[in-house]
Amino acid sequence: MNAPQNPAAGSPASGPVLMKRATYAAVAVALALVLMKAGAFWLTGSVAMLGTLLDSLLDGTASLVNLFAVRFALEPADRDHRFGHGKAEALAGLGQSVFIFISAGYITYESASRLIAPEPLSRSLIGIAVTVVAIALTLALVAYQRKVVRETNSLAIEADSIHYRGDLLMNLSVIAALLLSGVFGLTWADPIFGFVIAGFIAWSALQIVRNAGDQLMDKEMSEEDRDRIKQVVAAHEEAIDMHDLRTRMSGANLFIQFHLELDGSLSLMKAHRITDDIEKEIEALFPGSEVLIHQDPAGLERVPKLLRT
Template sequence: MSAVDPRSVRLMTAATLVAVGVAVTLVTIKAVAWAMTGSVAMLSSLADSTLDCLASLVNLLAVRHAVQPADADHRFGHGKAEALAGMVQAAIVTGSAGFLLSEIIDRFRDPQIPQAELAGVVVMVVSIALTLGLVQFQKYVVRRTGSVAVGADSLHYTGDVLMNLSVIAALGLGKWLGWSWIDPVFGLGIALLLLKGAWEIGRESFNMLMDREFPDADRERIMALATGHPQVIGAHDLRTRSSGLQDFIQVHLEVDGSLPLRKAHVIADQVERSICAAFPKAEVIIHLDPDGIREPRLDDRIAGA
């Protein structure tokens, strides 16, 4: 049976704490910059950072719950808390985009050239530096753990880098060229980027909550490992799903029906070890079927659906 890696737990916890710290810092400096510039692009960036802070707090709580080991009431662990956090983030970001769109409409009706552009640019440069450092750390954690919650936060903050660059462009062009319309245009682009991120986060979280199967390439690899044992005659009814840091794989193996139970058990253990070596985060459950016995199969029901 696979156990949650303590190093992964530490990395995920550290990533959520760092994200909250960076988000609080960004909210503070952007609030000051918005008060100085009156820029809707700056406001949009401030709103996004505020909601990123809330989302990071949700992630912090979700990760603390998700990494808890299985207990009597949750035999498959608590990993889906990550997916729930992802759904909450998607909802928060969608609401943020709606708010920004309403502000953008007002600014199109009453165009204004942002003031104190130097202060805005300085804040954005600092924001970009902080966010890039956070994103690099988050990507490292995602590579090591595969965390959905940390990956969702990383997507947020990657978008923030692009948003901050857009704010710098809006402030500069508005001042130098006198384009009062450029500020709400960049704000509109940021709002659309937020909606795109919300869709991606929500889709990944929904797939985990709905126990979506592994990609076809992974399923084919599992079947190849299962049938690669010389005493396995066939395999069927493969089921796969993910729950936070934990993957679950179930498969039926067909073996010679005349084999002693102990020998069949040894075969199943050998196949389980080979699959676990290829999928180290997986808990593998194997059911043995005597060759030649035909019974209702999940594969047949799916094929006939």
């Protein structure tokens, strides 16, 4: 997943509700998956099934962490947190990545053990049936999460969605492993697919770490989106230039600030009106964003500081 750059075009007012519903849905689905996969692992003994069971356990833990992190992140700005609590999402993402790395390590260990000492699988058809049901539930959850991410640009929901998208691939791998090992007697297939699953989980964790780090380090928006902001200013006939454009994400909140260069002879009232117009255009382009513009007399930045008085 790439770091969120362009806030979605959904209604800002509906964002918090959608994010909370997405966390509730994720916890409910994770619980159902854990119960089903635990039964399937007990019946089949498949290490691939164990891998996807552990992943679902960690997904459930991460989704529960997300539930509380999102609720905290949606708290309005207060005296001690003037920019809100959005970075709680990034911190939750880092916490999730730790769980995911641990899961990948354990699956790798179990797969290596089974490769050295292969064990035949039993009742593989039951495991396949359970996995098909898990795929259907996961597809429904991922579709809903993608809708929420499009409308809210939530890093926490996106990180959660990465887990469950990974589950889809892992569940397909489990079906292949159960067929090859349980039906066709290829006992090496189960641990090999376990290695593949562990690698995919670890790769997903790296993406979450990168995206969370981008938010915590206040990474700028993409050049494409920065150019869109500049185009809004350039299109305004009374705006002469702009400089010091800075942007950053905090959870689902986007902050944009820059200096706007105007004719120095304009009245304060007119300069204020021009600035308000530009702010509204940018906020329409990036719904839910907070725009802060400082007005400068045109050319002031090019005048030596000692001559400005």
